[in-house]
Amino acid sequence: MDKNNFVPQIPYGTRDLLPREANQKRIVEGALAGLFSRWGYDEVVTPTFEYMETITLGTGNAMQEHVFKFFDKNNRILGLRPDMTTPIARVAATRLKERPLPLRLFYLTNVFRHEQAQAGRQCEFYQAGVELLGAPGPVADAEIIALAVEAMLEAGLTNFQIGLGQVSFINGLMAESGLSPQEQHRVKYAMVTRDLVGLGEIVAQSGLSQAAGELLKQIPLLHGREDMLNDAYRLVNNELSRAALDNLADIHKLLQGYGVERYVNFDLGIIRDFDYYTGMVFEAYTPGLGFPLCGGGRYDTMLASFGVANPATGFALGIERLLLAMERQGIGVNVRVKDVYIAWAEGKLAEAIRVAKECRKAGRRAELALASSAKAAAETAIREEGYEELIYIE
16 A cells, blocks of 8 residues: 555545534534433433344344444354444343333434435434333323424424324224235335335235225325324224324324424324334424434334333434534524633743633633744634634733
């Protein structure tokens, strides 16, 4: 290798956060941590990598192709965590199994998925999220959705909308459709990817009656307010789908009590891209981004995989996506400016150090010059670096 021509690169799907970006990220994360704590949630930190059997136990084999894998010295396969729901389920079912329920836990961390990088989502990306474990029913689900709304508002974003769905609505239709498991998987994948053309082709080849086929093709279009739920109720006859709609109505009524219902629409085509969801699911969108900022839902069977059967619900919020949305909407993060630059003349270093200590003790962001300089040079430095004040010791 020619060292003179070597240009160091970073791996595909990763990025450097330069000082201003890192500062913005830290400020938003701090605000979210404070919010989650005020709602009674405790922070947990889990290992960056887990054994592959743990990862697949929580998410199934479908996630395997997205996991960064490697071996330990004993040739056991490890994987970088592709999400945080599984690690938290593991912690809850092992380390916290003696704690009284419900458990309210939150995290602020990086996760890793081997996939096509795009704006707001790399192969390594950052999430903030909460999990509410051991609490069934719409009361817990409404808390999670309301907290997701408050999280985006806390960060400074106001122009967004949550789409709220229920996987049992689609599961009920699938159960009575007579489609094979393979056909059901293809139908669900087309709905996850919003591939309406592909969905139509699958239905046309399935042998379903015209009425059943038209109903399946209509699912991705079933979104709106309460009147849409009433229309959907008249379209279905099976008890599972109707119970799902009742569940959504109950959640929405509770969201009115939180005062966040204006941010929530129903969207029965949302089923999310993880197989572990069992009830309500939701995604948050904002103008200018073609992908969700936030997503989550109820997953009542995952903890049973770890030996402790408990209901659970939660969400994850993409930090980079949130910052990108705010940037595109002209919403600035209130980054703290550099307060004071302390420069000093020859022989005045000891006094300059004392002044810097006093400024920092008072909570000011103070930077101390590392060499003596003339006052004119110091004045140039504060203009170029954006300091609010110069203290010159002479």
